[in-house]
Amino acid sequence: MTDFPATKRHQKTDAKTIPAMARRKRSVGSVFSWAVFVFGVLYFALPLIGMIEFSLRKRRGTYSFDAYTSVLNDSQFQATFTYSVVMSLVTILLGMILVLPAALWVRIRLPRMRPVIEFITLLPLVIPVIVIAFGYLRMFNTSSLLPMTGSVTGTNILLAFGYATLALPYMYRAIDNGLRTLDVQTLTEAAQILGAGWFTILFRIMLPNVFTALLSGAFLTFSIVLGEYVFAALLDRPAFGPYMIWTGGNRAYEPAALAVIAFTITWGCMGLIQLAGRLFPHTRAQR
């Protein structure tokens, strides 16, 4: 009994000491976190700031948007950019038509095949683009059974398929991640028992529920197609990628301006992904 007050005092000291130590630990941790954050920001932001600053120095002695005006007024820029945007939209559509039913089918009917399908979708990351491009050229050249490179439309279609192959890892993963958040099997069965066929299940149930995931896949595809060089160059199509390389080799300030424009488009796409998520009320629960 006599020990009791002493124990209490001891506890009091502990109660004061422990939070003080915790606070010190926390503040050290906090300083470290901030240091890492600042380092990260500088690491990524400094080259960007440098590039932006350089892109504004076309006019001697003062900052101006001359490089941007020059790029935007260039008819080649307009033509190649429009071409690549159209190609990326075609690629996105093609990717969705190929990947969404495939990913759904694998989840519902062939779950054991998932690792195999995932491996196949990863191949474009492992095999160099030039190998795929040469493979295509060999398979579909003018002396082949399917001479797609014999016409402009055929070559454009071939290019879209090539882009869809390149975007496959991103598109598949985006859609598969979207499907992972759903009980695909039960939702499919619930729709089936209510009389729905595969078309209704795909477009009225699955598509709206993976729309945000689909959009992220679409924007990634957009970014890839916009900057892709090898396929377009080897198939000799007037795409934005070869134009950027050409500009980089022949102009001084314009390439920097082009890079800033490309960055802006990519960031815009990321912003749109975020915005799209907010537009669908049913996705609020998942966020």
Next chain:
Amino acid sequence: MSYLMINHLEKSFGPTRVVKDFNIAVEKGEFISLLGPSGCGKTTVLRLVAGFETPSAGSIEIDGRDVTGLRGNQRNIGMVFQAYALFPNLTVAQNVGFGLKVAGVARTEAAARVAEMLDLIGLPDLGGRYPFQLSGGQQQRVALARALAPQPRVLLLDEPLSALDAKIRVSLRQEIRQIQQQLGITTIFVTHDQEEALSMSDRVVVMNGGVAEQIGAPFEIYNRPATPFVAGFVGSHTAFAAQIVDPAAGIVTLGGAQLKLGQTLAARPGATVRLALRPEAAHLGTADGRETVLTGRIAQVNFMGAIIRLTAMVGDTALTLDTFNRPDTPPPPVGSSVDISVAARDFIVLDAG
């Protein structure tokens, strides 16, 4: 001819036979429960009726038409899933109206039907909400409305109450039964909860290892179990081994006492017969009409509210008995010696040895 006929239904997954020669004739408006432990094949039977699985053998007929070869979306069956399975991108009203829209029902007619269904489930004002804005009980009620909206010929319920908490389970099961009776819809309900099955059903099918062990009314299933499995799975009991004295008269000896079971036995005199006694059939103390008195020692007292479940050691046998709780009569203390009276007719013969 019955409304839903399942004839010699078989289903195998590879070498495993999951459903074995399953037969049942369900009348129109009847509520049937498939009851059994996990892996007994009850859900597979339901999925076969729904058209999600193809039977290895046998046939399914609804209203005189063989639907065995039809796909799930051609059978006009409603189903409620354990995980609700409401479409997250659709509002409550759109979910309920989904089947009507697929069927091409006119918009005004569909809207009226949706309103009627929402009224039926007691959620008339929640049509504009999304599933994530509802509680589990509300979601399951919406799932029920969605299944009923297209006026299906048969309603299938796949453990619809399992994901809900105890209180909502009880209220929702009463609600489901009431709606089923109101609409007179033929219903098959899958559950592993015997209380749900016994309280809701017109008939219960107790399944084990892919086989229907017994099909009968809840009263019959509980009081006259056809197999030791049914006796063990539905309710609890104490098992005894007795020796047959006179099989024709149904007389056996148990712990020195002679019992007249009130039914003839198949085995020869001297053979062992397994008997079961429900906890409510044993009475603490002596009572009129319970001619056999056993002496035991209280080993365990479980207070369950309205009922007190006692375990008494009678010889080597742990006998469980239920007594109603009375505030003026506390349960006997553990270790005390008690008389337990039973009526011979209350013994259930599990097998004749």
